[in-house]
Amino acid sequence: MNFLEEIANNPGLTEALPKEFGATLQMISISGxxxxxxxxxxxxxxxxxxPGGLRPMPVTQRILSDVVVNIxxxxxxxxxxxxxxxxxRLITGTSIGPVAASVSLSIGSIPFFARIVETSLRDVAAGKIDAALVMGSTRMQVIRKVLLPEALPGLIAGFTSTLVALVGYSAMAGIIGGGGLGRLAYNYGLQRFDTTVMVVIIVIIVAIVQLIQLAGDxxxxxxxxxNAATAGAGRRRRRVPAVEVSA
Structure with a gap:
C-alpha cells in the first residue's frame, strides 16, 4: 500500500507521466x-x-549496401x-521534442529494417521466382505477388524487432532532448534519485515491448x-482410420 501511495502522490507520475508516455508513443509511431x-x-x-537479381545493378547496389546501409x-x-x-532542425524547425527525435530514430532504423527485408527476400525459393518469370510475370509482378507474400512472415518478424529496438532508442533520445519516458527517467529517476519513478517507467517500457512482441507474433x-499447411496435414493424418491387418 505504501508503494501505491507513493505513486499517487508523486508529481512525476501523476503530472508528467501521461505527457511523456504520449511522447514516447509518438516517436515510435512516426519513426516506425x-x-x-x-x-x-x-x-x-x-x-x-x-548480382543475379531481377534487375542487376552491381555498382549502385554496392554503394547503397556498403556505404549507406552498413555505415x-x-x-x-x-x-x-x-x-x-x-x-x-532543418526538417522540423526544432532540435528538441518527439517530432525532431523521430528524424534521427527513422534514419537509424531504416538501414536496420532494410537489411532485414533483404535477408527475408533472399530466403524465398528461387524456383518460385523462376516459375513466375517463365509464366510471363514482369519484375514488379514478381516482387508484389511472389517475393513480398512469400517473405511476409519474416518481414513482420523483422518489423516487430525493429519496433522493439525503437522503444530502446526512444528512451535514449529522451535523454538528449527528445522527451518521452527516457527524459522522465533521467530528470526524476536519476537526477532526483526517485526510485519509484524509475521502477514504474521500467515496468511501462517492458509492457510496451511485450505488447509489440505479442502483436507481432x-x-x-x-x-x-x-504453419497452416503443416497443421492441416497433421489434422488430415489424424483423421485417417486405423486399418486392422488380420493374420
Missing part, C-alpha cells in the same frame, strides 16, 4: 511509419539489384542522433501459410 515507408523499398531494391548501421545511435540535430502466425 517512415521505417516501413523507406526501408521496405530500399530492402527490395537491394535484393533486386544484386549508418555502424554508428552508435547516441552519436548518430547528436550528429543529426542540424538535419532534424500473432500477426506472423496469421500470415504464415507454412
Amino acid at each position: 511509419f517512415f521505417t516501413v515507408l523507406i526501408g521496405l523499398p530500399l530492402g527490395v531494391f537491394l535484393i533486386a539489384s544484386a 549508418t548501421r555502424s554508428v552508435p545511435f547516441a552519436i548518430l542522433m547528436v550528429s543529426l540535430i542540424p538535419l532534424a 500473432r500477426a506472423m502466425a496469421r500470415v504464415d501459410h507454412r
